[in-house]
Amino acid sequence: MSYSIQDISSLLGISPAPVQPARISRLLTDSRKLTSPSETLFVALTTKNNDAHLYVSELYHAGVRNFLVSKIMPEWQNFRDANFLHVKNPLASLQKIAAHHRSRFDIPVIGITGSNGKTVVKEWLYQLLEQDFNIVRSPRSYNSQIGVPLSVWQLDPTNELAVFEAGISQPDEMEYLEPIIRPTIGVLTKIGEAHQENFNSLQQKCMEKLELFVNSKVLIFDEDNDLVTSCVDRMVLSQKAFSWSRKNRDAHLYISNIEKKSESTRIEYSFLKFDYDFEIPFTDEASIENAIHCLAVALYLHVIPKGIAARMMSLEPVAMRLDVRQGKRGCLLINDSYNSDFNSIKIALDFQQQRKMNRPLKKTVILSDILQSGIAPRPLYKKVAGLMEQSEIQRLVGIGPDLTKNADLFTTPEKNFFESTEKFIESEIWKDFKNELILLKGARKYHFEQIGTLLEDRIHETVLEVDLDALVHNFNFYKSRLEPDVKITCMVKANGYGAGAAEIAKTLQYHRCDYLAVAVTEEGIALRNEGISLPIIVLNPEVGGFEELYNYSLEPEVYNFRILKAFIKDSERRAITNYPMHIKVDTGMHRLGFLSDEIAEMLQLIRSQKGLTARSVFSHLSASESWVFDEFTHQQMDTFKKVCDQIEEGLGFKVNRHILNSAGIERFANNQHDLVRLGIGLYGVSSSGLEGLRNVCTLRTTILQIKQIRSNETVGYGRKEKLENDARIATIRFGYADGLNRQFGNRKGKVLINGHYAPIVGNVCMDLCMVDVTGIPANEGDTAVIFGEGLTVIDLAESIGTIPYEILTSVSPRVKRIYIKE
Known part of the structure; x- marks a missing residue:
């Protein structure tokens, strides 16, 4: 569907009307995701971290002509063929447009909210109901103040059912989302502690979430939860209740029995005085509760119990995040088999x-x-072909009868079509893939995991999982603590603190980081070869390495006369002028840097040449994380200011200043200067104990074997540990060659298995180690978490008297990195 720009202007009460006619079919809030400029209305949102008005000129030159803004910038005065809808609050206007769009549809709309389970319930409802309805649903976790209107904007006349989720993180937010979703069927999932920090109590949060259902026809919830039931009563929503219970036989839906098996759960229930049952291929409590919510919705929509039972057993896990893995023959594999609808493809x-x-x-x-999809194959795949062309896809492999029949619509330079996944695998054309960025996008029934296994470079049960969304959260978390004009240099040295510098740098570049920093030139070259164009500082350049620095546009730290003179000589020999360098001064850490009494001579040397120019001056705090040394830290910062003043006076121009590292950002807001350097905090570790960061890296492996060992037996090399009691000993696939320090042996370290801590017993081996799982529900093949949620790198570091940096950077290259993103 589309609206005229005049209709939108009228809806928002804007006068005078836009001067240029246009049809709007796309609402854009992220300038990096532009696809169809002529049909786009760009909504310039201002947040604490960003101001989208800065990207209007860029979008104008990319072909966009319609903008929803809260201010008019002087540089736009020549954009006379553009429409600027000037409003007080672009976000409120975006929500108003979406609410109007929603009002045009008279179909069942399921609104889902809660603390946990929203996305799983949404996706399982889609799996259960897609045979009966043409469904539109929220992409991934688009449940925020921005995500909800963008989700609802997807509604079109072919849809017969909509499923949208809504999330809030503070009071009074739901009142803005309710008119946008305007659900006819409400589902309240589990209420927990997520985002609790902005609410006075769980009761307040529950009641805020229930605001979504004030105009619903029915509300589905677990009446056994006293908090929820109480809040439903207080909100006067009881008359809309379609509740389920494991205790109350008179509930609308009575769960009479739950039987957990080894790999599935059988659920018996009574509905309208008839008894039924079904089975789901999950055994955890969260899945059981989510399945019962879905059951209630399906029954309300008159899906017959026999059909529900057949579909319940076919439910699949919801992979809510795509992941990036290394493929064979120089390929990179993006696995996004989460769903395969048109919007998720975009x-x-x-x-x-x-x-x-x-x-x-x-x-x-x-x-x-x-x-x-609800759309006839021909027009549907014509739209898909247009997406492929806009995205400049060079090779397309289409799998399925409909794609095969519509192969002629695709203009991709290389294309192959197969009736089934099996036919594609049999063709063996996948063996020819080389140096390709491969996106796997398949509906569940096509089992694209088989293709992923063939294309993946390393099938390894030991993986370092890197959460890119958590990384971005941490980046924005620190950015929100800075003054608006302060820039960020992100540290990606030591292979991105072990997480993988290339993928970390790509994510930071996409989210408009200002600078990157690496330790050595080779690390910078590797990033340039991966397509990173951000300025990169090399902190420890070699005296003879100027040519490589210059060839790859890398900016060196200069910390003593030897390297300064060498780089001046090399720049003059190549007739280079004003090449950027970063001057390191020693204010008390006494590692690298010019001392205060060397500054005058350094300035004289810099003034005598034209090859190099000072881009910044910086220093390093010795103990910014420690309150004990605050007096010394302030002394360092005072020295730094004096030295910077001296350097600027001697050079005759202003240079950027930076001294704060992660802990410094957390604790010394008055010394942000022009730049800050974000290191360990980016990866989710606060040296000063600051709360609000998210864990980025999770290292996990598997149990290879479990044995029952008698007391007085020894475990491991050197017979260092004798068992005092009979014990269950598990061998896991992780050793010192993978990055596990041998000091963790003999019960100094531990791993996390099924929510229980298991101490490491005996000496750590090269490729393996042994853990004590006595009394722990553990089986061969189960996952063992080395570090991550529940067992942090800080915990590990403290157990052997080291620091989190060492734990993170010690993870071996042979451990596969997997990058995940919602």
Whole structure:
């Protein structure tokens, strides 16, 4: 569907009307995700971290002509063929547009909120109901003040059912989302502690969430939860209740029995005085509760119990995040088999472009038929073909009968079509993939995991999982603590603190980080070869390495006369002028840097040449995380200011200043200067104990074998540990060659298995170690978490008297990195 720009202007009460006619079918809030400029209305949102008005000029030159703004910038005065809808609050206007769009549809709309389980319930409802309805649903976790209107904007006349989720993080937010979703069927999932910090109590949060259902026809919830039931009564929503209970036989839906088996759960229930049952392929409590919510919705929508039972057993886990893995023959694999509808394809293609950057990788898409779209195949795949063309896809593999029949619509330079996944695998064309960025996008029934296994470089049960969304959260968390004009240099040295510098840098570049910093030139070259164009500081350059620095546009730290003179000589020999350098001064850490009494001589040397120019002056705090040394830290910062003043006076121009590291950002807001350097905090570790960061890296492996060992037996090399009691000893696939320090042996370290701590017994081996799982519900093949949620790198470091930096950077290259993103 589309609206005229005049209709939108009228809806928002804007006068005078836009001067240029246009039809709007796309609402854009992220300038990096532009696809169809002529049909786009860009909503310039201002947040604590960003001001989207800064990207209007860039979008105008990319072809966008319609903008929703809260201010008019002087540089736009020549954009006479553009429409600027000037409003007080662009976010409120975006929500008003979406609410108007929603009002045009008279179909069942399921609204889901709660603390946990929203996305799983949404996706399981789609799996259960897609045979009966043409469904539109929120992409991924689009449940915020911005995400909800963008989700609802997807509604079109072919839809017969909508499923939208709503999330809030503070009071009074739901009142803005309710008119946008305006659910006819409400589902309240589990209420927990998530985002509790902005609410006075769980009761307040529950009542805020229930605001979503004030105009619903029915509300589905667990009446056994006293908090929820109480809040429903207080909100006067009881008359809309379609509640379920494991205790109350008179509930609308009575769960009479739950039987957990080894790999499934059988659920018996009574509905309208008839008894039924079904089975789900899950055994955890969260899945059981989510399935019962879905059951209630399906029954309310008159899906017959026999059909529900058949579909429940086919429910699949919800992979809420796509992941990036190394493929064979120089390929990079983006696995996004989360769903395969038109809107999710757009999101995945955008992420693929983020990952390509300037690298010489062929963009390849392996796509299955799109099922239950509600659109006839011909027009549907014409739209898909347009997406592929806009995204400049170079190779397309289409799998499924509908794609095969519509192959002629695709203009991709290389294309192959197969009736099934099996036919594609049999063709063996996948063996020819080389230096390609491959997006896997398949509906569940096509089992694209088989293709992923063939294309993946390393099938390894030991993985370091890197949460890119958590990384971005931490980046924005620190950015929100800075003054508006202060820039950020992000540290990606030591292979991005072990997380993988290339993928970390790509994510930071996409989110408009200002600078990157690496330790050595080779690290900077590797990033340039991966398509990173951000300025990169090399902190420990070599005296003879200026040519490589220059060839790859890397900016060196200069910390003593030897390297300064060498770089001056090299720059003059190449007739280079004003090449940027960063001057390191020693204010008390006494590692690298010019001392205060060397500054005058350094300035004289810099003034005598033209090859190098000072881009910044910086120093390093010795103990910014420690309150004990605050007096010394302030002394360092005072010295730094005096030295910077001296340098600026001697050079005759202003240079950027930076002294704060992660802990410094946390504790010394008055010394932000022009730049800050974000290191360990970016990866979720606060040296000063600051709360609000998210864990980025999770290292996990598997249990290879479990044995029952008698007391007085020894475990491991050197017979260092004799068991005092009979014990269950598990061997896991992780040793010192993978990055596990041998000091963790003999019960100094531990791992996390199924929520229980298991101490490491005996000496750590090269490739393996043994843990005591006595009394722990553990089986061969279960996951063991080395560090992550529940067992942090801080915990590990403290157990052997080291620091989190060492734990993170010690993870071996042979451990596969997997990058995940919602």
